[in-house]
Amino acid sequence: MAAPTATASSISTGPAILPSPIIGLALLTVVLATLAERALGILPAQYVAAAAYLIFVAASLKQLGRRERILLTVALILTALAILSQADPLATLLSGLDTATYMATFLLTLGMLRDAAATSPSVRDCGIYLTQQPPGRRYVALHIGGHLLGLLLNFGVLNLLGPMIRRGVESGDPALSEIREQRQISAVMRGFPTILLWSPATITQALMIGLLPGLEPATLLTLGLVLTGLMLLVGWTEDRIRWHKFQRARANIVRPAPPPAPLRAISGMALVCLGLVVSVALVKFGLDIPIVAALITAIPCFVLLWIALQNFGLGAATALAVGGQRLKRIVTVSFPAATPETFTLSSSSFIGVMIAALLPPEWIASAIQPLEAYPILLVAVIIAIVPIAAQIAFNPIISVVVLGAALIRVPDLPIDPTTLALALASGWMLALPSSPFSIPSLILGRVLDRPGTQLSWRWNGLYTLAAYATVLIFIAAVRLI
16 A cells, blocks of 8 residues: 655646656756756756756646746746846846756655655554554654654655544544544644754755855754754644643543554664665765755665665565666656646746845845844744745745845845744744645645635644744744843
């Protein structure tokens, strides 16, 4: 049984994406050329990646949905403005395309990891175990489980745990189904986004390192991990307070014993995570490249090995053959199927870079001048902008890229790049559970047949406000005082 994954069609507002050899080959070229540039230092490869990306865009025009067409229109308008207003428009456009191909490569390589995880019995068994925990520790289990599985599955964790939660709720007491579903889904929606605070295997961290010169990755990772623990505490506290009376009323109910821990599956997951960490470390130190570049370089080889190990019991020759077939399927099926999310994320990155380039630095400096004497207020505004913009369907990538690229150019900015990165990552993290237009709300809304406003505003509104206050206090305490 393969675990369901967050396919592109599950989050797109447009038509179903049909496999296309042109799209698949164009995206494969984007990936290989970007890896050649970022990992091997072959700088001319960025032109190959840019050309392949433009072929991908042209080949996918007929399959783009409304959202993607709007993004394409905005990108074309910004391209025209850059040509008309910039002293060196080609350099500006190449910078935007370089960021777009980088984000496309990042997403596609993570998708390869998700493809391997989709057929892993260990991933499936761990997901089932998490959804069958008793009420007293179910929130913590699903929050942490959604977080850890999200490191491998990305948005696919929502398609893995969402249906399991729905099936578990439907098989229990109908009078409790609404409450059980709300608590479990909320735990996943809060736990999964916290990977954005620290994990190098996220688009957020990749963007920060590229956008903000002077950022200290090790410091950002450490602060992000601490903040991740605080978010668990905030979410668990909100859950306990909200349902305190309900829990007391049902304290004497006899419940079935929780299932035994799937030790073999947990051990398998631990080995997978360890193997990925070791692979990235070997690539990083062997090629002397940044951590994110090492990650996207190591993942394809690691995925092939993982798939082969899943079929090792069939014999080495069969395992290699299956691995080759899966690789072909990834290029010819999975890559084209990821067209909407690949286009959305890459074009949003392009748009963000272009807007930041077109904005005069003095405008940004003038806008934040009243806050220069109050860094905590500036941080508060930066954190708030991303989730607020997400409430009107403004992609967090655009918000983060525009803010980051514009603010880093402001002379004498009163906050350092690492603090700025933590604030932007926190805003992005808050946008996912709080916006009805976020990918988690769209995926889970479809799985559960519930409106996004219910999942975000009603179920996670109070948590978002509490988490915002906690993030602000934490950043003020560790970076500004």
